[in-house]
Amino acid sequence: MSKVSSLSKAVEEIPDGASIMIGGFMGVGSPLKLIDELIRQGKHDLTIIANDTAKPGFAIGKLIDAKAVSRLVASHIGLNPETQKQMIAGEIEVELVPQGTLAERIRAGGTGLGGVLTKTGVGTVVAEGKQTIDVDGDTYLLEKPLIAQFALIYAWRADHFGNLQYELTARNFNPPMAMAAGTVIAEAGEIVPVGVIPPDQVETVSVIVDTLVGRED
Amino acid sequence: MSKVSSLSKAVEEIPDGASIMIGGFMGVGSPLKLIDELIRQGKHDLTIIANDTAKPGFAIGKLIDAKAVSRLVASHIGLNPETQKQMIAGEIEVELVPQGTLAERIRAGGTGLGGVLTKTGVGTVVAEGKQTIDVDGDTYLLEKPLIAQFALIYAWRADHFGNLQYELTARNFNPPMAMAAGTVIAEAGEIVPVGVIPPDQVETVSVIVDTLVGRED
Amino acid sequence: MNAKEIIAQRVAQEMNDGDLVNLGIGLPTMVANYLPAGVRCFFQSENGIIGMQPLDGPGSALDALTDAGGSPTSVIPGAAAFDSVASFGFIRGGHLDVTVLGGMQVDEDGMLANWMIPGKMVPGMGGAMDLVAGAKRVIVAMTHTAKGAPKILKKCNLPLTAVRRISLIVTEMAVIEPTAEGLVLREISPEVTVDDVKAATEASLIVAPDIGVMKLAA
């Protein structure tokens, strides 16, 4: 029941125009090989859901450089001037989402919740066009769930079933994204036999992971 | 900065009439010593929020036997006939909540969300008197956050700061409850020096734990 | 074979290799014993584990490793443990391929009632409402009648577990699929006739043109 695939085959199943969640925070914990392969295969017109676009020449920044992205949902693009340039030029449609709300919207998408009720953004431009809900006298913004066709995940270690472990701040958006996508492709630093990772240390459970790519592919 | 306390002192701070979340699932992962001490100190008129009431003579079942509970929020009481008896006799007010909704309501309480939007319970007696919210054509029940004055937690291992680790299915409701209470008292199977638990294996972070009680108190 | 064994064996044939499956307490738990050759499922228990398997023997029991009924269990290599929040994230989020639950009543609309009898038995719904609302397939495994009275009714009179048409009913007499058109009788046991099934069922049954016989080991 091994899910290990070659890098090229794993990425070939992603069509142009696909919606893709990509883990990572300023490139830390991003699946760097999968990103490089997306570019090598010339994928374009992608919708990317990610915390940020790292910086030019690095991680998701490379997808921006390659003009592979037509729509972006992110919390922060301030450290990538190229993303801002393409946004101002109208080449990328950007939806900016508060970071905690982005995390919860992805979690809601992956766990069957109808949305997120948060105080974050109430009364600000983020609330424009959105429904507010009063609960016991407090006002919350209704933020909608996010899902994607694909999630590209980076894990420190995997077993052949697809159980995943993460390392320190390379965890970030990877675990919730793995729950929220139709097809989950995980790039792992190391792939070990089933049983090596103890049940209490599995952070993403194998049953939701579709394809595994080793780091040394 | 050690948070270790004696069992009696830890429980003395809980007043009669308090609202208390108690971890565990059929007693597995329940803080058995803290429960016994609640009874020894004669606490009464308690509101208990827990998955279940175990069975007579065991874990939360002992609090029911002692008639210490006046209000109960739980998902299942079928294996404790004494709870059902006291409920039918009007001695305990019982709110039954679907298990997944109970978990999410506690999580919402601990993470500042205004409620939970779930399809679970829509169109059933669980929906009676509750608001429904339509999101993109689907109907969800708005279930409100749960918080408590105290959470009584059982952890497999703790460090002196209060970082906690859990074991297998003894985890269950303990992690979300630790986030959702004003004062968190954790009973640990073992208390180790700070630094022994690696950052990636901490499951409940020390900053939210107030008091630690060792199992061999 | 008794009724429960027949039901468990037939339900097991619905499983596909690699499925994530939640088995309710009691009869549904027996399904794990009858998986067809070559079919490996990941069994989830809502108290926080994926990869459950029966205990090797009483000597290997661990207090901190139990099923949803609180009984000691074991795990396969590659199992994973998690909290109740994550557990129901799988269930509500549509990640669970199949749930097998017991039933008190199922009706012509495919609605299930299995969690309370008002004024009599109020055990609480536990995880049942989330399971029926969230699983991809909901299979109800139950005896066809209770003390001779039909359990497959025109309309449930007990409180519903969810407003969702369940996927399949498996009893010791028949396999019945709730559809938009009504309850379709797909298979009958080798021991009974279509008329026997109809007589034991209050609801109207649509007999499938290709109705078959339940395949059961001797």
Place this chain on the structure above:
Amino acid sequence: MNAKEIIAQRVAQEMNDGDLVNLGIGLPTMVANYLPAGVRCFFQSENGIIGMQPLDGPGSALDALTDAGGSPTSVIPGAAAFDSVASFGFIRGGHLDVTVLGGMQVDEDGMLANWMIPGKMVPGMGGAMDLVAGAKRVIVAMTHTAKGAPKILKKCNLPLTAVRRISLIVTEMAVIEPTAEGLVLREISPEVTVDDVKAATEASLIVAPDIGVMKLAA
């Protein structure tokens, strides 16, 4: 001492032993260097760590351990790592004692604008909106003016970060507390007069009856 050092040092005096603290990128990060003796804080970074501390040296850097700016960092014994969902659970759930952020503008109502200049700079709010909405105390650490123009205004004209009155403004000139009655001038730097502060501030200031002088190391 330059303006940033003055601000960081004064903000550090607001910390209590055991506080869970989130420091924004840039100036706020410097606060960690000036904690009073006996005060140990747990520093959170929103990318998923509690117990951050500065790197020992470049040799100890690890790719998988960075602050919210993506720069290598280190951890104290007893640190904990978690995902972005958990990270903002702490922030939004009111578990964060203090957040220190930079500011573009603060107004008489104590509202903060610090995340965009329409048509000019749209970096995104990152975690700022959650931090300002959720932390128990919000301290804005910023220079009193920008290129000579006041940043403490009658009314913010940039988009707000949150509709929530922040707790304290610390600049190189003054410590100002937003209250329901307006902005209260609590302390001034030893280098300036109350009139200097008023001249550099567009908003009205209420001078505290017990106004003090910022205590700063030489």
